[in-house]
Amino acid sequence: MSGSVVTIASLKGGSGKTTLATCLAVHWHLKGLNPLLVDADPQRSTSRLVERDQALGGVNVLEQADKDVWNTIKQQRSSHSITIVDTPGFDSDITIAALAIADIVLIPVKASPLDVDRMMDTVRTLMSGVKGWAPTFRCVLTQTVKGSVISRHVRSELEDGGFPLLTSEMHNRVAYAEAGLFGATPSLIAPEGPAARDIAHIADEADALISTKKALSA
Numbered sequence: 001m002s003g004s005v006v007t008i009a010s011l012k013g014g015s016g017k018t019t020l021a022t023c024l025a026v027h028w029h030l031k032g033l034n035p036l037l038v039d040a041d042p043q044r045s046t047s048r049l050v051e052r053d054q055a056l057g058g059v060n061v062l063e064q065a066d067k068d069v070w071n072t073i074k075q076q077r078s079s080h081s082i083t084i085v086d087t088p089g090f091d092s093d094i095t096i097a098a099l100a101i102a103d104i105v106l107i108p109v110k111a112s113p114l115d116v117d118r119m120m121d122t123v124r125t126l127m128s129g130v131k132g133w134a135p136t137f138r139c140v141l142t143q144t145v146k147g148s149v150i151s152r153h154v155r156s157e158l159e160d161g162g163f164p165l166l167t168s169e170m171h172n173r174v175a176y177a178e179a180g181l182f183g184a185t186p187s188l189i190a191p192e193g194p195a196a197r198d199i200a201h202i203a204d205e206a207d208a209l210i211s212t213k214k215a216l217s218a
């Protein structure tokens with residue numbers, strides 16, 4: 001998966017982009033890969049986490065919140081096994097640039113009808129923003145409560161609408177915010193815990209998607 005780019009995008013603020021991006025980067029770092037985490041959000045949420053005690057366990061973070069981030073990633077990607085891009089929660093040239101360079105796009109979406117509508121706007125932007133290019137994208141249900149009716153309902157609504165989803169979900173767990181207090185993620189604080197396990201499953205699905213994409217374009 002060397003040189004692959006995973007962009008985390010959603011036009012809906014607070015859907016879990018930064019949480020997912022940082023957790024995946026730390027997970028791959030702990031697995032001995034050499035990930036690059038790009039903070040392309042002018043809010044600097046990822047960069048601010050890195051300023052805390054555990055500094056995301058030493059993950060390499062690059063901060064660039066302008067549309068030229070596309071070019072920087074292009075130059076840096078071959079020096080890293082995988083590049084993860086955290087994007088702003090609004091429609092912008094930065095988001096389009098980060099989508100354009102992506103091998104796969106993960107779209108975190110909360111299991112609620114309001115969030116689903118906004119997610120569909122994200123997908124429209126995905127499809128119309130970059131001419132002649134159709135990225136591999138997957139929605140990831142976030143902050144779900146295990147066994148709840150609403151997450152099952154939203155999952156089947158999305159599937160019926162033709163929006164592909166990862167099987168794994170980021171369940172609602174306080175471990176993310178607690179780890180964030182120390183500039184960490186659950187994989188660093190409680191590697192055997194349920195949140196770290198959720199992230200490992202999501203990372204495995206992302207790995208499989210990247211491998212398939214590479215095999216098809218080889």
Ligand SMILES: Nc1ncnc2c1ncn2[C@@H]1O[C@H](COP(=O)(O)OP(=O)(O)OP(=O)(O)O)[C@@H](O)[C@H]1O
Pocket residue numbers: 012013014015016017018019020041043045087088089142143144170171172173174176177180
């Ligand atoms: N799976 C989860 N369980 C519990 N809390 C979560 C989960 N995912 C995210 N959160 C919390 O939800 C809030 C928003 O998450 P996050 O900052 O990752 O969203 P975002 O999409 O990056 O937001 P923005 O659009 O502002 O950049 C944070 O307080 C985070 O700790």
Ligand SMILES: [Mg+2]
Pocket residue numbers: 017018019041045086087
């Ligand atoms: Mg964010």
